[in-house]
Amino acid sequence: MKITAITPWIIQVPWSERPGETPSEDNKRELLFTQVDTDEGITGWGEVTTYPGVAGNRSIAHMIREVGATLIGRDPAHIERIWNDNIRSLTYVGTRGAVSATASAIDIALWDIRGKELGQPIYMLLGGPVRDRIGLYTHPPQTNEPVQAAIDAKEIVASGHRAFKFDPMMHSIPEGNAHYIDGQISQRGMEEAWEITAAIREAVGPSIELLIDAHGKYNVPTAIDLCRGLEASNIFWFEEPVPVESNHALRQVREKINAKISVGERLFTRWEFIDVFEKELADFIMPDVTWTGGISELKKISTLAESYYIPISPHDASGPINVMAGAQVMMTVPNFYKLETSRYDLSDYNQFIDEPLEIREGDLYVPDRPGLGVNLDPDALKRFAIEGFNG
Ligand SMILES: [Mg+2]
Known part of the structure; x- marks a missing residue:
């Protein structure tokens, strides 16, 4: 061929x-x-x-x-x-x-x-399955209103998902990474983030895992202050507290917060993860299969993480090929936590794929169709x- x-x-x-x-x-x-x-x-x-x-x-x-x-x-x-x-x-x-x-x-x-x-499905070519379904975490719509955030959070829980991720600072820094200058957020923006997160925790109860994404937007003291306030809502992880360029900054944040840290969507290939493991900088890693080197590389990074007993949770927040490529690898990975999707209802993908993704109660079922399982x-x-x- x-x-x-x-x-x-x-x-x-x-x-x-x-x-x-x-x-x-x-x-x-x-x-x-x-x-x-x-x-x-x-x-x-x-x-x-x-x-x-x-x-x-x-x-x-x-x-x-x-x-x-x-x-x-x-x-x-x-x-x-x-x-x-x-x-x-x-x-x-x-x-x-x-x-x-x-x-x-x-x-x-x-x-x-x-x-x-x-x-054969790809997972059969990577060593075969170690699980029969892929646990997901997902996202609510973006909002700056605690009341609306609580409504959206309950809707996700009703869908059967047991974890979701959000950025309650997003509306305060709408330009995001594209215009990073000083890594600061206003005091009001920080307080609003704490309020939104507290409203969501109150709405969903103690057992749902709340993942906070800082999108690599903060300097060291801002990230520490922000996280300490979020910890009152018992967050599950604090993702990318600082821009990716400085592992030294990440270490400073890590030493001063209690929440678990997840990094990796801006780390590419196995070589960029070595420092994270060796310097004990994260509790979870979350490479994106479409950026870090594909299926070949995600499998290798997973095994590297496994040897350090660090769970992996691929960043798969884009389209259906992104989701299925990550899922195919994670079917074969023992040290898997959860796979990301952009929302609990992915039916908008159905405008351009041949078969809807099979998601029930917060789990993705990978079909035994050959290849990725979606065209x-x-x-x-x-x-x-x-x-x-x-x-
Ligand atoms: Mg992220």
Whole structure:
């Protein structure tokens, strides 16, 4: 079998504001997928949706197109060799971040092809299952109102999910990471975060796991103050307290808070996790399969974490290929905590996939269909794709 084409797709698909609402043209969500075709008619799908804004997706889509062109004629079963070639071919611009995301898109699609060729789900090619379902954690809609936050939280619990994640500081720093300057939040913004979190804890009771995402936006003293107030609501983890560049800053925060720390969505490839384990910087790691190096790399990072007895909880907050690629690996990983999804109701994906994801009571059931277990609908992609990345 030979690779005949590698095609990045960027779609802008109508999205619903809240679960159950009709997807709206005014609220589109951008997703970046990769199609890998072969001379035997088998197609594999990858994903690398990135944030924030459009520049990241378009830059990486161009890289996928350029790197993909060098792979025409290669055997898609040579997944490990192609991963290394892709990473090393871009050594002079660095091997991680955009480069590992590009490698991820292709790697995921190659595993999809390999599974389809052999008639097996990917988890059967990675050592077989150690569990029969994938526990999920999810997200409520963003709000700055404690009353609304409590209503949304109860809706998630009613769906059967036992954990969810939110950023109660988001409305105070709406520009997020794109405009990081001083790493501070106003006193009022901090108090509102504590109030929203307390209202949610009050609404859901003591046993639901509340994960707080700081999105790497704070300096050391701000992160410490923020977390100490959140600890009153018995949060389950405090995610990315400081920007990813300084493990020293992360250590300072870790030494002064009680909450467990999770990091990893901005760490790429196995090499960037070594310091986290060796310096004991986190209680959980949460790499994203579409950014850290794909299925091949997520499996290796999981095993590395296992050897330190650190649980892994993939960041899979983008599209359905992201979710299923993470789930396929976690079916085989003993030290798995939970897999992330962007909301408890993922039916908006059904506008462009062939089979709805099977989620019941907060668990994802991975089908025994070959490959990833989900396919994108090319007609739907055509309908939602943007100029220049439409096949
Ligand atoms: Mg996060």
